[in-house]
Amino acid sequence: MSSVIGVSSLYLTAPAAKPLLKVAATAAPPSCFCSPRSGPRSRELAISAVATTTPTSVLSEEAFKGFEGRPFTKSPLEEHLEDVDEEVFDEEDGEVVFGSERDSVDGDELAVSNLGLPQRLVNSLTKRGITRLFPIQRAVLLPALEGRDIIARAKTGTGKTLAFGIPIIKKLTEADEERIMTRQTGRLPRVLVLAPTRELAKQVEKEIKESAPYLSTVCKNAITRGVDVVVGTPGRIIDLVNSSSLKLSEVQFLVLDEADQMLAVGFEEDVEVILDRLPRERQSMLFSATMPGWVKKLSRKHLENPLTIDLVGDDEEKLAEGIRLYAVPATASKRVILSDLITVYSKGGKTIVFTQTKRDADEVSTALTLNGFRQGKFTVLVATDVAARGLDIPNVDLIIHYELPNDPETFVHRSGRTGRAGKEGTAILMFTGSQRRTIKSLERDVGCRFEFISPPSVPEVLESSSEQVVATLRGVHQESVRFFLPSAEKMMQERGPEALAAALAHLSGFSQPPSSRSIVSHEQGWVTLQLTRDPDYSRGYLSPRSVTGFLSDVYPPAADEVGKIYMIAGDKVQGAVFDLPEEIARELLSRQVPPGNTLSKITKLPALEDDGPRGDNYGKFSNREGGGRRGSRGRSSRGSGGWGGSRGSGEEDSFRHGGRSFKSDDSWSWSSSKRGRDDRPVGGRRPNSGLGSSGSRDSSSDCVPGRSGLLASFEYSLSININTY
């Protein structure tokens, strides 16, 4: 987990060659400096706000409004920093500010009303419930107001949009107020925000519009009417520039949102063309989860002396806090398990189910529908990875990875659709037996831990269904209730509380008694048994063959009917689990078993041994440079070392995984032949295939208005199953 747990401060690493650090220091207790991150390559400074200056740039007083009363004196640590040997810093990376999402500042220092922001901006932020800055917003604000170019990274859902939005809006608003500018029609845009997908572009537009309704922000149209902020995908922006509908000559602020994703969806050329056409005098901010070679090259060429702000770091968990992680084996009947997971874990709230391809999304959403999930039980969006990045749908409670993501970034972004803006959420990974090792890789890459759970048992599903139905009943209108009162009273007289229980059972979809169900295959009418053997009584290890032998000794029909036998993982226990038809299991359990053997019906699966080669594409696809396995490369020895890692732009997309070395193209045919049993399509589709093969252009088409519009837009590329109460 995080190496900075319990340290509520920002960490600053600075090149000693640039010692002019100015620190708004609240002297941090010495313990703050004892982070394990301290190492030969970095020095850390605990501060509550940081600004840097170079000999040629002077901090404007304005930038520090709201931080009055905290003089810019050198802290003892800052003085120490100035004595630090130059060699310990990586000159190439320039100035880097590390921090943590856990950073907290007491008091009202981060209250938006105390930051010297224009009153109009404060009012609209407050109206939206945004009263205090989040850590990334705090970290970006001061250097951005100073005019620095910035490269930044923070976890999902932590408010990156307003991190660049607030300083830019402040500057635009003040410029307008100073000039008492009449809002000319036909004025040219001063801000250009590039986003990798139209959904994300639309969302950024919405966020800026709601924060500064007095500015004119457009996603694609109305440009001729005069505009302050233009947000779009590179493809769309290029089209507009080429058709002379958009002129970039007045752009003062450029934002590249999800820069690494631009690369992944094939926008690199468009981005470069656009950047070449922008005025050189401008401020640029680049947000990126990873730093593949292309992004590094881009920032070297187009950003000036950028300040890097990294609130994720190499060692920390890459997921936002507040996301509970579960992994559930789904050896068969995945869709049934999916339905049960949603029932039990969504608690009636919003769920997003991620699949890898549109076809799978279609199938899953159809299956959910067929399973009767249009009864208003829950709200589910089934989506491919195109929805994984950036989408800010409020209050999503549950993410289900119906199929394993191809790389750690996709996992982080999919999961990050919940647990946003400091809220809690749950992400569940469905895996098959052969994917157990991939989960270990994922844990290592993302720096997270899964709790392994069993598919929900029938009683769990019943209980959750009942709770949800009860919650739904609370929403039934009094007027309607009135009509049913006479019948209810009559039933209560006849059957007492049972009458209500029957109604709940029916509404939960359990009019018929629930039959037993295997927790391995989830098949109805089957149960799962566990056999364990005391090593003192046995010669040699338990194996599937010896389990069958045991069954034929105890009750031969059981040996004939037994399903696939899974061995329990670990050296301590010799055991196996297997499915049997309910009747046969009952008979078997009534028989005497040889001493040292224990046979029981189970409702939770123990950890099982791997049972074959990986059945997934984890690590085989990735952003062409930045994603994939990086563990052993460069200085980030763990996790997404693409950020600041040493992987050069010239490297090919080959990476090691689990002892095997893949090259994307070669590995495809290898994987195609292996994947049949996984019930997934074969062929050379990349993870973003929801966009189509020419995904980048598709994604740059028109934006869709509003939240409902946003969801509706997925109908072009994704399947949706949205149920509302």
Ligand SMILES: Nc1ncnc2c1ncn2[C@@H]1O[C@H](COP(=O)(O)OP(=O)(O)OP(=O)(O)O)[C@@H](O)[C@H]1O
């Ligand atoms: N200071 C704040 N206080 C409360 N809510 C905020 C604040 N800043 C942003 N938010 C809200 O938090 C949510 C997440 O913000 P945003 O979409 O910018 O996150 P993000 O970091 O860009 O996430 P992702 O990496 O997934 O794209 C949004 O609904 C936004 O309105």
